[in-house]
Amino acid sequence: MSEKKEKLSRGAELETKLSFKKTCYFEECDEQKKEAVFAYAEGYKAYLDESKTEREAVVTSIALAEKKGYTPYRLGDPIKPGDRKYFDNRGKSLVLFKAGKADLEKDGVRILASHIDSPRLDIKQNPLYEDSGMAFLKTHYYGGIKKYQWTAIPLALHGTVVLADGSVKTVKIGDGENDPVFYVNDLLPHLAREQAQKTMGQIIDGETLNVLVGGYPFRDDDVKEKIRLTVLSKLNELYGMTEEDFLSAELCAVPAFRAKDVGFDRALVGGYGHDDKVCSYPALTALLDDGSDEHTVMVVLADKEEIGSEGNTGMQCALYEDVINALAASQGKDPAAVRNASVCLSADVTAGYDPNFASVYEKRNASLVGYGTAVCKFTGSGGKSGSNDASAELMGRIRKIFAENKVIWQTAELGKVDAGGGGTVAKYVSKMNVDTVDIGVPVISMHSPYEVISKADLYSTYEAFVAFLK
Ligand code: MN
Ligand code: MN
Numbered sequence: 001m002s003e004k005k006e007k008l009s010r011g012a013e014l015e016t017k018l019s020f021k022k023t024c025y026f027e028e029c030d031e032q033k034k035e036a037v038f039a040y041a042e043g044y045k046a047y048l049d050e051s052k053t054e055r056e057a058v059v060t061s062i063a064l065a066e067k068k069g070y071t072p073y074r075l076g077d078p079i080k081p082g083d084r085k086y087f088d089n090r091g092k093s094l095v096l097f098k099a100g101k102a103d104l105e106k107d108g109v110r111i112l113a114s115h116i117d118s119p120r121l122d123i124k125q126n127p128l129y130e131d132s133g134m135a136f137l138k139t140h141y142y143g144g145i146k147k148y149q150w151t152a153i154p155l156a157l158h159g160t161v162v163l164a165d166g167s168v169k170t171v172k173i174g175d176g177e178n179d180p181v182f183y184v185n186d187l188l189p190h191l192a193r194e195q196a197q198k199t200m201g202q203i204i205d206g207e208t209l210n211v212l213v214g215g216y217p218f219r220d221d222d223v224k225e226k227i228r229l230t231v232l233s234k235l236n237e238l239y240g241m242t243e244e245d246f247l248s249a250e251l252c253a254v255p256a257f258r259a260k261d262v263g264f265d266r267a268l269v270g271g272y273g274h275d276d277k278v279c280s281y282p283a284l285t286a287l288l289d290d291g292s293d294e295h296t297v298m299v300v301l302a303d304k305e306e307i308g309s310e311g312n313t314g315m316q317c318a319l320y321e322d323v324i325n326a327l328a329a330s331q332g333k334d335p336a337a338v339r340n341a342s343v344c345l346s347a348d349v350t351a352g353y354d355p356n357f358a359s360v361y362e363k364r365n366a367s368l369v370g371y372g373t374a375v376c377k378f379t380g381s382g383g384k385s386g387s388n389d390a391s392a393e394l395m396g397r398i399r400k401i402f403a404e405n406k407v408i409w410q411t412a413e414l415g416k417v418d419a420g421g422g423g424t425v426a427k428y429v430s431k432m433n434v435d436t437v438d439i440g441v442p443v444i445s446m447h448s449p450y451e452v453i454s455k456a457d458l459y460s461t462y463e464a465f466v467a468f469l470k
Contacts, residue, residue, distance in 0.1 A: 022371050025408050025456035026267065037459040041269055044281050044458055045259040048271045049175075052254045053158050054092045054303040054313070056172075057116035057277060061094055061284055061301060062086060068288040070096060075322060079330035082293045087323065091160075092313040093303040095323050096287055100296040105333045108341030109324055110297045110469055111434065112283035113315065113425050114348060115305035118273035119143030119447045121150060121184070121209055123159070123251035128213075128243060130228035135214035137182075139253060140206075143306030147204040149448050150253075151186035155211060159251035161241055169239040174256045181256045183212040211253050255449040262452055267370070269458070274451040276305065278441045278458055279347035286465035296327055297469050305348070305425055315425035321432050336433070343397075344436040345468055346388070346426035347461070350374050350412040352442030352453075360419040367412035367442040369453070372460040374412035376438035381421020388426035390437035398437060398468070405467035408460050412442065439464060 008016065029037065047064075051057035062070075065086050073085035083099040093116070100107070121139040128137055141147065156174025163169060174181045186204070187195055195203055217226030218233065235241040241249075259271030280301050287299045304314030311317065321339070328338035353366035367374035377395055380387025402409050414422055430436040441461050444452040 022368060022410050023408050024368075025370055025372050025454075025460055028408060029456070037455050038266070040459050040462060041261075041455040043285070044278070045269060045271065047281050048259045048273060048277050051116065051277055051280075052118070052156070052175075052273055053120070053252050054115075054117040055160060055250075056158065057280065057301060058088060058091055058094045061096075061116075061280070062088065064284060065096055065288060070288075073097075075326065079327060087319075089303075089313055089317075089319055093317075093319075094301040095298065095320060096284070096301075097298040097323065097327065098287060098290065098293075098296065099327060099330060100292075100294050102294055102296065103333070104296055104328055104331050104338045105341060107295055108338060108343060109327060110295055111300065111342060111344035111429065112286065112297075112465055112468070113300040113302065113320075113344055113346050113429050113436075114279040114283050114440075115276045115302045115309075115315070115425060116280050117143070117303045117306050118254075118275055118277070119145045119306055121155075121211065121253040123157075123211070123246070123249070123253065125247050125249075127246055128228060128231060130225040133215060133227070134212055135227040135231045136210035137213050137251075137253075138207075139209045139211055141209060142252070144447055146200065146448065147206065147209060148186070148200070150209060151184045151204060153183075153449055154181035154256035155183060155253045156256040157182055157211075157251055158254055159249060161239055161245050161251070162248040163240055163245050164242070167240075169241070171239060171251060173238075175258070179256075182253060184209055184253075185212060257450055267456070268452050268454050270450050270452050272449055272451070274441070274443050274453050275349045275446055276347070276440070278349060278443070278453050279439075279461060282458065282462035282465050283347050286462055286469055289466065290469050292470075295469065298323060298327070300425075302425055309425055309428050315428040320429075324432070339433045342434045343394070343468075344426075344429045344434050345398075345465065346424050346429055346436050346438045347465070348424040348426075348438060348440045349443040349446060349453075350376050350438075350440055351414050351446055352444050352457075354444055360415045362413060362416045365411065365413040366415070367410050369442050369444060370456045371410045371442075372408035373439055373457060373464045374410050374442050376412045376414075376440070379414065379421070379423050379426065379438055382418070385421070386423050386427065388424075388430045388436055388438070390426075391435070394435045394437050398439075401467050401470075402464060405463070405470070407464045407467050408456075409439075409464060 218229040255272040262268035309315040325335040328335040378389040
């Protein structure tokens with residue numbers, strides 16, 4: 001550290017007083033804090049590796065919650081102050097809450113809402129075929145992906161199959177040290193002259209995202225499609241499946257990579273599905289670490305955000321409002337008044353400024369990797385279309401909480417005004433008449449099979465949530 005000058009000039013003093021400057025998290029952090037930040041990331045990496053799909057994230061999250069005394073909640077159950085409960089919504093989304101003593105019509109519910117689904121390749125319902133010495137599964141991609149990024153990388157298959165007799169099988173293959181992996185073929189550069197002329201969206205056609213699953217022929221000359229039969233017999237051996245069982249299956253091809261530290265200094269983490277587990281984990285752990293019985297807190301880990309928060313596991317489902325209403329009823333309060341008094345941090349990732357692609361960002365308003373959790377007043381695209389635009393009053397309230405708790409944070413805007421856009425669950429929470437603002441971790445290479453974040457921003461997000469729940 002350089003020695004600071006004893007006395008600032010009048011101008012320099014005034015400049016310090018009046019100007020706003022972003023803060024680099026690690027520059028402000030002593031050895032002890034750095035250790036805490038790095039230790040927290042270890043827990044996160046383990047969570048991420050076990051939570052590649054929303055179903056797995058629900059299982060992993062429940063295991064952590066039960067360790068802290070959380071028990072299952074059924075709609076209609078009585079709730080009393082101090083209760084710590086979770087509602088497992090069809091194994092695909094999760095609501096956790098801690099019922100507080102404070103008057104809900106005045107204090108409201110403090111909500112942290114994030115999502116646990118991530119872009120991937122879903123296996124179609126009639127997927128298996130053999131062609132030219134190889135067997136494949138047809139896929140239908142889920143969420144916004146750059147299709148070419150999903151070729152020529154090791155993939156794992158995760159999911160659930162409901163067999164004809166109604167029994168449920170869990171599939172998870174490709175991550176273990178000795179597991180086989182799966183693969184989407186790409187074209188060799190030698191023959192890619194025509195492909196190279198195409199635009200990005202057409203380099204890889206959606207119907208060429210077929211997952212390679214076999215190459216060994218079943219030894220029987222009476223069988224026509226021998227490799228296909230080998231694959232079917234393996235599926236039968238492993239999961240008791242027949243081909244018809246694909247009809248009642250949700251299988252996902254996800255990257256087979258594990259989360260790893262990135263860089264010589266290990267300041268960053270690479271992994272699949274940071275969007276949005278990198279916000280779900282801080283939301284979950286902030287709740288589980290909260291020992292107070294004063295405030296009522298609800299954490300939502302939603303599914304289907306990547307395809308518009310649709311369906312009964314997405315944020316547009318009435319369930320989340322039902323739980324708030326149940327909390328209100330437990331105190332004999334008016335549910336509308338409780339929602340009106342509630343505040344939500346919509347916890348989702350944002351685009352970290354990437355100097356390699358500087359032209360799409362507006363640097364003054366972009367979030368920087370390593371500069372703390374990023375509050376996004378509005379999302380949407382074009383003229384804020386589709387955005388939940390948080391009020392100045394809410395921004396002021398959040399800002400004050402962060403200042404009082406010494407949270408290092410920054411603001412974020414996805415990119416240049418005309419460059420594109422995106423949304424989060426914020427607009428669906430705010431529709432319940434809840435004050436809502438977006439906050440989350442800046443991500444590099446968002447929606448790619450291997451995204452990168454800073455450990456500082458992960459921990460700063462946790463600190464922000466702890467401060468918010470206090
Ligand atoms: Mn997201
Ligand atoms: Mn996303």
